[in-house]
Amino acid sequence: MKLNGTLEDLGAVMGTEAAMRLVAVFGGGQLYVPMMADAEHPIALVVGRTPFRHLVATLRGETISVPAAGEFMRLRRVRQVVRLLADGVTVEELARRFDYTPRTIRNIRNEGARMRLIGRCLPHD
Incomplete structure (x- = not known):
C-alpha cells in the first residue's frame, strides 16, 4: 500500500469516514491488520464491520503505520479560533x-x- 499517502490509500480501501475514525483513534502508531475480520476486533468496533472487512481483505497480516492526526487537529484549531474571534471572544x-x-x-x-x-461562515463546534 502506498500508491498515494497512507491516509488516501486507507480511504480508498475502507472509505473516508472509516479512515478518519482509524486515524483519530489509532493515529501515530503501528497497527497490525489481522488475518480474519472478527466483528469484535477493536478496529472493527472503531471503523465499522464493513470497512474493517475491506481493510482485512486488502492488508491482512500486515502492520501499517497509521498517520497521526496532528495537521488535521492543528487546522481544526485554526477554524475554532477564527470562528470564536468572529463571535467576539477575546484573544x-x-x-x-x-x-x-x-x-x-x-x-x-x-x-x-x-x-x-x-x-x-465557519461552523461552530
Whole structure:
C-alpha cells in the first residue's frame, strides 16, 4: 500500500469516514491488520464491520503505520479560533480556554487570515 499517502490509500480501501475514525483513534502508531475480520476486533468496533472487512481483505497480516492526526487537529484549531474571534471572544479568553499564550492565538488568527477564512461562515463546534 502506498500508491498515494497512507491516509488516501486507507480511504480508498475502507472509505473516508472509516479512515478518519482509524486515524483519530489509532493515529501515530503501528497497527497490525489481522488475518480474519472478527466483528469484535477493536478496529472493527472503531471503523465499522464493513470497512474493517475491506481493510482485512486488502492488508491482512500486515502492520501499517497509521498517520497521526496532528495537521488535521492543528487546522481544526485554526477554524475554532477564527470562528470564536468572529463571535467576539477575546484573544485573552481564547488563550485561557485553549491553554495557549495570547501571541499563539494571534498567530493562529493570522494563519486563518492568510487562508482567507471568514469566521462567521465557519461552523461552530
